[in-house]
Amino acid sequence: MTKITAAITAVGGYVPKFVLTNKMLEGMVETNDEWIVSRTGIKERRILKPEEGEGTSYMAIKAANELIEKRDLDPTEIDLVIVATATPDNMVASTAAFVAAKIGAKNAFAYDLLAACSSFLFGMSTAASYIQSGRYKKVLLIGADKMSSIIDYTDRTTCIIFGDGAGAALFEPNEEGLGLQDEYLRSDGNGRQFLGMDAGGSIMPATEETVKNRKHYIYQDGRTVFKFAVSNMADVAEKIMQRNNLQESDVAWLVPHQANKRIIDATANRMGLDSSKVLMNIHRYGNTTSATLPLLLADFEGQLKKGDNLVFAAFGGGFTWGSIYLKWAYN
Numbered sequence: 001m002t003k004i005t006a007a008i009t010a011v012g013g014y015v016p017k018f019v020l021t022n023k024m025l026e027g028m029v030e031t032n033d034e035w036i037v038s039r040t041g042i043k044e045r046r047i048l049k050p051e052e053g054e055g056t057s058y059m060a061i062k063a064a065n066e067l068i069e070k071r072d073l074d075p076t077e078i079d080l081v082i083v084a085t086a087t088p089d090n091m092v093a094s095t096a097a098f099v100a101a102k103i104g105a106k107n108a109f110a111y112d113l114l115a116a117c118s119s120f121l122f123g124m125s126t127a128a129s130y131i132q133s134g135r136y137k138k139v140l141l142i143g144a145d146k147m148s149s150i151i152d153y154t155d156r157t158t159c160i161i162f163g164d165g166a167g168a169a170l171f172e173p174n175e176e177g178l179g180l181q182d183e184y185l186r187s188d189g190n191g192r193q194f195l196g197m198d199a200g201g202s203i204m205p206a207t208e209e210t211v212k213n214r215k216h217y218i219y220q221d222g223r224t225v226f227k228f229a230v231s232n233m234a235d236v237a238e239k240i241m242q243r244n245n246l247q248e249s250d251v252a253w254l255v256p257h258q259a260n261k262r263i264i265d266a267t268a269n270r271m272g273l274d275s276s277k278v279l280m281n282i283h284r285y286g287n288t289t290s291a292t293l294p295l296l297l298a299d300f301e302g303q304l305k306k307g308d309n310l311v312f313a314a315f316g317g318g319f320t321w322g323s324i325y326l327k328w329a330y331n
């Protein structure tokens with residue numbers, strides 16, 4: 001019997017219209033364009049304004065609809081919709097269920113997946129497992145985050161980094177051996193003290209006090225997160241190469257989480273990869289959390305060739321991190 005692998009067969013992406021530039025941030029907090037570009041590689045990011053649309057689902061639906069249109073897909077054939085996100089529309093009702101309803105995936109079941117900046121990477125593993133098992137034929141994985149909803153725009157250590165966006169990928173069975181080949185996924189909950197949001201969860205429900213003390217915004221110990229991200233992302237990418245006997249020349253593209261250009265460069269260096277093989281759009285969007293990986297696929301889709309070896313790598317809050325080796329399935 002032919003082995004069934006799980007391939008990505010279509011992608012879509014969406015970023016909101018409003019562009020928040022470094023220059024604009026200079027008027028909001030004490031920072032400057034030169035500092036932001038040299039420390040992070042970010043020049044601008046997109047923000048979802050209420051006059052354009054509301055909530056993470058707005059962008060997720062846009063990205064999914066682009067995929068559906070491009071692929072000429074009948075949404076009633078979708079079996080499962082997963083929305084990878086750290087900023088769901090609402091704390092209880094599944095954002096994915098709302099997205100599925102709005103895109104016409106009326107035969108699908110749907111749920112959200114939360115692993116901070118590694119959500120999409122871990123979602124790839126989940127989507128691929130459903131396909132490989134033969135249980136389902138079409139799994140739509142969407143990475144979407146409205147980071148602006150949890151960012152304190154008076155805190156210069158976080159507001160310069162994050163942006164809003166969404167990307168989608170369709171997983172289907174493949175009999176040519178293309179698609180997901182190997183994964184190495186990790187987590188360490190001791191890291192949660194360094195990156196997270198104090199209030200609004202079950203430990204610290206919302207009160208007047210928590211609002212007054214600005215506890216509903218992301219905090220991070222940037223230096224510590226940076227240290228862990230640099231070493232862990234490079235470690236797992238190197239491990240996936242070694243485990244699959246991949247030389248630098250075998251890897252067509254590194255698809256790295258877009259948190260900081262210096263973290264991306266360090267990962268590429270450890271892999272021995274030339275910068276021309278590194279997909280990057282951090283200068284335009286900043287860190288869109290769950291959306292960085294699928295937005296890269298959507299932006300660079302035209303350059304990806306059937307059979308190309310892609311190495312994905314991500315690091316995020318929790319801590320969570322990992323790497324996936326995938327063979328691209330279409331031109």
Ligand SMILES: CC(C)(COP(=O)(O)OP(=O)(O)OC[C@H]1O[C@@H](n2cnc3c(N)ncnc32)[C@H](O)[C@@H]1OP(=O)(O)O)[C@@H](O)C(=O)NCCC(=O)NCCS
Binds near residue numbers: 030032220
């Ligand atoms: C946040 C980050 C860009 C800061 O860069 P850094 O080189 O580590 O800078 P530091 O935090 O050491 O700060 C250096 C100085 O710049 C200052 N600084 C911080 N933010 C600044 C800003 N936006 N503009 C100007 N100066 C700033 C600091 O206060 C510090 O000043 P000091 O030396 O007088 O104390 C970097 O740590 C980072 O990218 N961390 C990982 C973040 C991340 O990936 N988060 C998401 C995980 S997926």
